[in-house]
Amino acid sequence: MVGPGLLSGAVAGTIFASPSAEQVRTGIATRVDREKGVLVVVMNYTGDVLSFGMAVEKAKAAGTDVQMVVVGDDVGVGRAKGGKVGRRGIAGTVLVLKIAGALAAAGRSLEEVAKVARLTADNLVSVGASLEHVHVPGRAVSQEDSLKAGEVEIGMGIHNEVGSSRAELDLPELVGRMLAQLLDQNDKDRAFVNVNSNEVVLLVNNLGGVSALELGAITDEVVTQLSKSYNIQPVRILSGTYMTSLNGLGFSITLLNVVNTDIGGPSMIELLDAPSEVTGWAAPIQKTTWEAKNTAVRTDTVKENQEIKPSGLTVDVSGASTALTTGLKKVIAAEPEITRYDTVVGDGDCGIGLKRGAEVTEIPLL
Structure with a gap:
């Protein structure tokens, strides 16, 4: 902390020891x-x-x-x-x-x-x-x-x-x-x-x-x-x-x-x-x-009660649920391997991120 507005000088000893x-x-x-x-x-x-x-x-x-x-x-x-x-x-x-x-x-x-x-x-x-x-570097670690x-x-x-x-x-x-x-x-x-x-x-x-x-x-x-x-x-x-x-x-x-x-x-x-x-x-x-609190507000308006038009698509809910649950379980099981690869090429969080998402998604389907 040596510089304008603070100290003019500092005298240091070795680590955790006073100077002479x-x-x-x-x-x-x-x-x-x-x-x-x-x-x-x-x-x-x-x-x-x-x-x-x-x-x-x-x-x-x-x-x-x-x-x-x-x-x-x-x-x-x-x-x-x-x-x-x-x-x-x-x-x-x-x-x-x-x-x-x-x-x-x-x-x-x-x-x-x-x-x-x-x-x-x-x-x-x-x-x-x-x-x-x-x-302290250079000293034996005491347990x-x-x-x-x-x-x-x-x-x-x-x-x-x-x-x-x-x-x-x-x-x-x-x-x-x-x-x-x-x-x-x-x-x-x-x-x-x-x-x-x-x-x-x-x-x-x-x-x-x-x-x-x-x-x-x-x-x-x-x-x-x-x-x-x-x-x-x-x-x-x-x-x-x-x-x-x-x-x-x-x-x-x-x-x-x-x-x-x-x-x-x-x-x-x-x-x-x-x-x-x-x-x-x-x-x-x-x-x-x-x-201070954040006082920023959205100025655009959101239309309420907008008409939702049917898409006309039909879904086999039981089949989709089974397929999705199976896929999610495979993602969860693959987490260790994904994490290992991502640790090598990335920051190691891909596997756990996918696993958490799969676990949350899987709960209401089972």
């Missing part, structure tokens, strides 16, 4: 414009906080004006287990980066950008869920932590960190449980933010292995339950692949409780809406756009 303090220091000292100061945004993981923290101190000692913001938005691990380490940083960090990046691009001071970034981080809650732990078929792990971190629970749930049940962890103020272990603003931003993030079709269905379910169960209608909806866990078979839900930035504008919503062509960023969907 020297890598980060070099990035601050030689890879970004330091004239107005540098804001370093770090996700709350021990290695990252240590490496980036040391680099920031070295940069300050060298005379660079640097501030660091640590983002911990995950409610998957509650206060009891989180202890002094606190919440992990997951997809909600993307909203901090976008808001801070847009404000910096507008020419605001480092102090203002850091203040709004911290304010955004303090008003975020996120939780993820996945059907399986991801496999110890594998999930059973149909089982989902709630609260799983983006680096394969253990979640809070496992269960066999359908999508509505899963979304309901995730939203409860985000919004239930009676859950003192996880009630980190009271989402009570008139403006709430929703981010549904693909962990890497969810199709666009599935993510659309997930987003629709989340929006529906937010409205019905919590009377929350997000003013902005972001749905897409923003922060992955390689090819993780899951998604995360983030809610931003929009508050006044107290810097005389722009607002958090305006900063999210600010244009950015950075790879990995997709613009938010406005509430009015999401709720």
Whole structure:
């Protein structure tokens, strides 16, 4: 997410590992414009906080004006287990980066950008869920932590960190449980933010292995339950692949409780809406756009009670039914072979398509 309106630079370690303090220091000292100061945004993981923290101190000692913001938005691990380490940083960090990046691009001071970034981080809650732990290339595959078929792990971190629970749930049940962890103020272990603003931003993030079709269905379910169960209608909806866990078979839900930035504008919503062509960023969907209904209508008229003229043809219903039923049964029986050939020369769906059509057609004839 490096580019206009977002980040000026990013420092990465190996897969699921933090970069060294020297890598980060070099990035601050030689890879970004330091004239107005540098804001370093770090996700709350021990290695990252240590490496980036040391680099920031070295940069300050060298005379660079640097501030660091640590983002911990995950409610998957509650206060009891989180202890002094606190919440992990997951997809909600993307909203901090976008808001801070847009404000910096507008020419605001480092102090203002850091203040709004911290304010955004303090008003975020996120939780993820996945059907399986991801496999890091080059490492042995462990079967110890594998999930059973149909089982989902709630609260799983983006680096394969253990979640809070496992269960066999359908999508509505899963979304309901995730939203409860985000919004239930009676859950003192996880009630980190009271989402009570008139403006709430929703981010549904693909962990890497969810199709666009599935993510659309997930987003629709989340929006529906937010409205019905919590009377929350997000003013902005972001749905897409923003922060992955390689090819993780899951998604995360983030809610931003929009508050006044107290810097005389722009607002958090305006900063999210600010244009950015950075790879990995997709613009938010406005509430009015999401709720808009298709108002297109047909203008041509259909004549009712049209006279149906007899064709004069006669049909042996019994014979036709027998012949058609026999043919349909042969189509059903041939499905495996048709599928095999279509897999070689096509996309493998011809056989099952014919079989389904034959099964539906056959029912009323038998």
